[in-house]
Amino acid sequence: MEVKFQAWDTAGKPIRCKAAMARKAGEPLVMEEVEVAPPKAWEVRIKILCTSLCHSDVTFWKTPAGPASFFPRIFGHEAAGVVESVGENVEEVKGGDLVLPIFQRNCGECRDCKSEKGNACSKFPVQFYEGMPRDGTSRFTDMNGEIVHHFFGVSSFAEYTVVDISQVVKMSLEIPIDKACLLSCGVTTGVGAACKFAQVEEGSVVAIFGLGAVGLAVAEGARLCKASRIIGVDLNPEKFEIGKKFGITDFVNPTSCGEKSVSQVIQEMTDGGADYCFECIGLASIMADAFNSSRQGGGKTVVLGVEMHGSPLSINAYEILRGRTVMGCLFGGLKPKSDISSFAKMYLDHELNLDGFITHEVSFKDINQAFDLLLQGKSLRCIIWMDNISNGK
Amino acid sequence: MNAEKVEFSRTAGKPIRCRGGGGGGAAAVAREAGEPLVIEEVIVAPPKSREVRIKIICTSLCFSDITFWRLKVPPACFPRILGHEAVGVVESVAEDVHELAPGDTVLPIFLPDCAECMDCQSNKSNLCSKFPFHVASMMPRDGTSRFTDLKGETLFHFIYTSSFSEYTVVDVASVTKIDPAIPPNRACLLSCGVSTGVGAALRTANVESGSTVAIFGLGAIGLAVAEGARIAGAKRIIGVDINPDKREIGKKFGLTDFVDSRSCGNKSISQVITDMTDGGADYCFECVGLASLVHEAYACCRKGWGKTVVVGVDKPGSQLTFNSYEVLHMGKTLVGSLYGGLKPKTDVPMLIKKYLDKELELDKFVTHEVNFEEINRAFELLLQGKSLRCVIWMDK
Secondary structure, eight states: OOOOOOHHHHHTOOEEEEEBOOOOOOOOOEEEEEEEEOOOTEEEEEEEEEEEEEHHHEEEEEESSSOOOSSSSOOOOOOEEEEEEEEEOOOOOOTOOEEOOOOSOOOOOHHHHSSSSOOOOOSSOOOOSSOOOTTTTOEEEETSEEBBBBBBOOOOSBSEEEEEEGGGEEETTOOHHHHHHHHHTTTHHHHHHHIIIIIOTTTTTEEEEOOSHHHHHHHHHHEEEOSSSSEOOOSSSSHHHHHHTTTTOOEEEESSSSSHHHHHHHHHHTSSOOOOOEEOOOOOOHHHHHHHTOOOOOHHHHHHHHSSSSOOEEEEHHHHTTOOOEEEOSGGOOOOOHHHHHHHHHHHHTOOOOOOGGGEEEEEEGGGHHHHHHHTTSSSEEEEEEOOOOOOO | OOOOOOTTTTTSSSSSEOOOTTTTOOOEBBBBTTTOOEEEEEOOOOTTTTTEEEEEEEEEOHHHHHHHHHOOOOTOOSSSSSEEEEEEEEEEEEOOOOOOTTTTTEEEEEEEOOSSSSSSSSOOOOOSSSSSOOOOOOOOOOOOOOOTTSSOOEBBBSSSTTTSSSEEEEEEEEEEEEEEOHHHHHGGGGGGGHHHHHHHIIIIIITTOOOOOEEEEOSSSEEEEEHHHHHTSSSSEEESSSSSTTHHHHHHHTOOOEEEOOOOSEEEEEHHHHTTTOOOOOOOEEEEHHHHHHHHHHHHTTTTTTTEEOOOOOOTTOEEEEOOOHHSSSOOOEEEOOGGGGOOOOOOOOOHHHHTTTSSOGGGGGGEEEGGGGHHHEEEETTTOOSSSSEESOOO
């Protein structure tokens, strides 16, 4: 696809553009003009082409106070864009490149990035990503000159954003941008968690708690890994039909379990428990349910959900002694710079199904509809198109 | 082990009254929670279908015996014959037992291994589903006891073994035949403690050469983890204990560093370990059985790839609590195992071979030896933190 823009006119200068501003927790985003500073050293300014809403945006958007809460803020962390300009020292990408901004850092230099194990990046201090990772400051100011906070170092609900090079992945131009956008968080998280992090084996029994985009992506991953049974657990009975398209073989609705607990039902239907249980919602009580649904002597529970209330996970010590494992990961345990391209290739080779995740599309000015649809449980991924960008392939 | 042949034909098929006196033992019965065991005559019934009767040569005390000896609520029950770490010789077998014969040297092992069910056949699990592990008080197949006292009262078994007795009856799923070349006061260690620790390091955690390992609790289990880590080629083995004497003792087991958990000052133990390892250990093992220590161990295993292994057995009902944000963000693994993740029938012979080949060192675990009548001394020594393994000989 071709994107025409006056790239070199704006390099080195602040850009005035539109952003969907979150001024108060839980309130509809407001379309405002912001000023986006030029990228400093190691940074990239990106023109966002399309973005999508992930529930993690919603979780932090709703959080009115506490160490993770910052307002006004530009949310959004699942997106695809084009490099408008780069700061000093950036050689990996240049103006015009199609890129994904990723919340998961990957500097490539620290001990963790260099290790084959895990996908943590320890170059920058851990923080809630409300500013740029190297100096903690913001590149956004509103029309009153006030700082607007970043989100996860991405902030894609804006026509332009600035992202550190450790969070930028160059994409092959063959992949349609709306499919590319899905790979920058939710779908990669789910598929990666199943295939790379948990390494679901052929013939395994998998149980997935929460059939949103991440849960269904886990199902897609488990399907690719040739799991024999993929049990979906969700309160919304419609998710079963939807889930079948992603490989779900059995469905459990917690409200229809009668006197039994969900974990009892799953233990019974799997003759002792599932080999792999994934929590894809963000509720500690469900993480415990997932754990109790896992098989003794090898059952693995993987936590993917971002706990919405800060509640702790509580499990029985004897049950873990019985050979169970609990793990958690961000971004499916993947290293963005090395692993996303293989998923893009799998999509282009028609192995990985991405189309099924896109249930709605809106234009940027209607971004609040995306929130409504997700909160009402009506959407998986709603693509939000920036102005003048169309889905031309 | 000397080649003394034991003539069992005169006792086969009949109940045995274990007689006291002459240095031999009857059974050491736990009649009340926390009270010294009483050496008394008991009647041991002949083995029923798929069972064997074993003459115990020696047994050793493990802290899990103490846990269920002093617990006053289920699954504790009284009167009970405790003991689950032992070596013996088969005295007689049921008619339908062909894989074992009188005279075989065997370990009774608390973790069942039927060798036939899907889990026993799988290499992912060591938890038999035919005889699921629980703190059992009776025989596995018919749920009854083989022990009665002289008043005719039933005595409870303990996790399918009950080795604090001159004779015991055990299901074939709980018996592992071993090479008699290994001395009995080394063999018995492999029926629980040392196998659990070595297995936790080599099998459950799969410690790699060059790793940094932290071990919480330097009893026999923790030191067995150190032995396993040493065999795996760990570069640093950090031991944590409240007993400063364990520093010197630990050196014999390959500890490179020692943290006295009562001398950490304002810092938590996990903070001390995180600091000394520049970010956390690759593997942390909790070998005491305290939820608070599991939390400490989890906190100081390295983010990104650290693994925390729960080995110690806490009181039933104990809950482990974790910060959900940390579980998600830190990329750590929490795993637990029984018997070090090992399968008794296939892995114990492997450990015995390692001992006979001088790869696995067992001598250093035995710090005391007593006769059966002095069994309560073994309890005192362990409770006072003075022993690792005290071997209790039936016939000296």
